Amino acid sequence: MQQHQRKQWRIPPVDTQMEEKARKHVDQLTKPTGALGDLEELVVRLAGITGQVFSDISKKGVAIFCADHGVTVEGVSAYPAEVTGLMIGNFSRGKAAVNVLAQRFQSEVAVVDVGSRLPKPPEGVLERKVRSGTANMAQGPAMTRQEAEEALQAGADLASSWKGAGLQLTAVGEMGIGNTTSASAVAACLTGKPVRRLIGRGTGLDEEGVRRKGEVITRSLQVNRPDPRDPLDVLTKVGGLELAAMAGFMLEASHLRLPVVLDGLITTAAALAAVRMEPRVRSYLFASHQSAEPGHALLLEALDMRPLISAGMRLGEGSGAVLAFPLFDAAVATAREMATFAELGME
Template sequence: MNRESLKAYIEQIRPLNREAMMQMEQYLDGLTKPVGALGKLENLMIQLAGAAGTVEVKTQPKVTVIMCSDNGVCDVGVSSCPQEVTATVTYNFTRGITGMNRLSEFAKADIHIVDVGVKADFSHPLIHNRKVCYGTKNMAIEPAMTEQEALQAISVGIEETEKLIEKGYEIFGTGEMGIGNTTTSAAITAALLEEEIIKVTGKGSGALDTVYHNKVEAIKTALKVHQPTIADPIDVLAKVGGLDIAGLVGVYIAAAKHGKVVVIDGFIAAAAALVAYKLAPITKAYMIASHLSKEAGMALILQHIGLEPHFNLDMRLGEGSGCPILFNLLDMAQYTLLGMGTFEDAGVDKSNYMHIWK
C-alpha cells in the first residue's frame, strides 16, 4: 500500500446513516421510560444503528485485534521491563492466561493476535505472522521506520480487519503488546497535538524515575533530530511511532470503511486512533472510547478527537483490556433497549406523561 492507495481507500468511508440513527432514536423514545433516561446506553445504540445502517443492530460476534511488535527505543532504557517480555506475552495470549484473555472470555469475545514486528519468531496457529520487520529502529538515533514500513503495517491492519469482517465479526476492539510502546505513543501525541512532552508522557508499566527520565529524553531527542511534519500523520508515525500503532491505525480505517464500530482501549490504542483521525476525521464516527487510562496523554487525545470515556477504573494494563469491559456494556445496552416494552405494549398513552418524562 502506498499513500495514494491509502487515500483512495479512506475516501470510501461513508458517514453514519442518519436515517437509521433517527429511526433508532424514535424507537428508544417510545420505550416505557423517560426520554433519554438511559443516557450513554441509548447513545451507543444510536451509534451502532448509524454504523450498521439499520435499527436491527448486532453486538455479536466481537473481537479485539492485538497488534504485537518491538520498539528499538528500548535500547536507551525507556522501560523497566526487558524487551523479551513482548514475545513472552504475545505467546501467552495463546495460552489463555493473560488478563486480556480472562476479560475477553467473560465478555464472550475473541482475540486476534497479530505479529506485526516482534523480535522473535512464532510457530503457533493463533499467532498470525504479518511481520513487517523485527521491531523498529531506535528513534533516539534514527527514524523508527521507513515510510514504506509504516504504510505496510497500516496495510496489515486493514487486511487483518477485512479478514475478520468476512468471517462475520460485528464489533471490533483494539489491543497491543510491545515493550516501550508508551514511549512511541507519547512521542506521537506530543507531535500531533503540539503538546509539551512532559504533559503527555507517563511512567508506563511502573517505570522508575531514572527510566522515566530516559523516556522523556528519548522523545525529546527523537522529535528534535527527526523533525516530523506535524501536518503529515504518516511522517510522524514513521519517525517516532511503532509497528503496533501503525497496525491499529489500519484497524480503525478498515472498520470504518466497512461500517463497523471500533472500541479504543488505552493510551497506545488512543495514539493509533489519533493518527487514524488525523488521516481521516470521519473515522471518529465509528470510534467508541472505553476507559480513561492512567497514562498522562490519554485524556488529551480523547479531548482532541472529541470522545468521552465510558468509565475510569484506573487501568493501565493495555493489551486491549478496556475493550471487553465496554463490550459488556454494548451487550447490556442491546439486551435492555431492544427488549424493553413500548408505551403501546404497556397500554399507556405516552402523551399523558411527556410533560413529566422529558
C-alpha cells in the same frame, strides 16, 4: 501521499436517518428521556454504523497487534524488551488478562505479530511481520515509510478478514515493550501538547525513569522532525509497527462499516493518526475507558471522545476495550426488550 491514503480508504458517512429512528425509539422507552445515559448513545451510534435500529453485535473480536521497539535501549521501560515475545506466548496460550476477559464475554481473540523480535511466533499467532522491531527513534526514523504502509496494510487485512467472517463489533489492543514511549511521541506531535503533560509511568517507571522517558521523546522529535500534517510520516518516524497496524485496522473497519472499540493510550494514539488521515473514521470509533496514563485524557480530548469506563487501568492488550463489551450488549438489549410508553397505553 496523504491524498493517496484518503483515496484508498473511502469512509462512508454514518446513516443519520437510522440514527434518528433509533433515537426516537429510545426516547419512547419506559424511562425518563436520557435516563440510560451513554447506553442510549451507544444504541444511536451503532444504528448509524450498522443501518439497524437494533444492531446485532453478538459476534465480537479483539485484535492484539504486537511489535518490539528499538527505543527500549534508551531505558524507557521498567521491563526488558524480551517481555514482548514472552507475552505473545502468553496470549497464544490464552493466559493473559485480555484472554480471560474475552473468554468471559465470548469474544474472539486474534494475536498478530507485525514486528516482534521472535524468530518464529508461537502456534496460533498470525505472522504478519514487517521487520523485527523498529529502529531506535532517538537516533533516527523508527522505520521506513514503506514499512509503515506495510504495517498499515497488515491491520487493514485483518479488519477485512473479520468483516468477511461475520464479526460485528471489534476492539483493538497491543503489546510492545517501549510502546508508551512511541505512542506519547505520536501524541505530542499530533496534538501539539508538551511532552511532560503526556507521559506517565508506563509499565511502572520511577520518577527518574519518567524524566528519562520525557528526554528520549523530546530528542526523538527533534532528531526526526515528523510532520504533524502527515500522520503517516509521524507513525514512520516516531511510531511503532503495532500503532501503524492498528491505524490500518481502523481505516479498513470504518470503510466496511465495522465499529471499533479503543483501549488506552497506545490504541488511542493510533486512532488519532487514523482520524487525521480520514476524519470520518472518528464516527466508527468508541472509547472504552480512560487510562491512568496522563496522555490518554489529552488524546480523548483531541478526538472529542468520552470514555464509558473509568477504572484506573493501564494494562493495554485491549483489556479495557473488551471490558466495555457488556455495556454494548446491555445497550442493545434495553433498546430491543424494554417496553415503550405506547405499549403501556400512554402516548
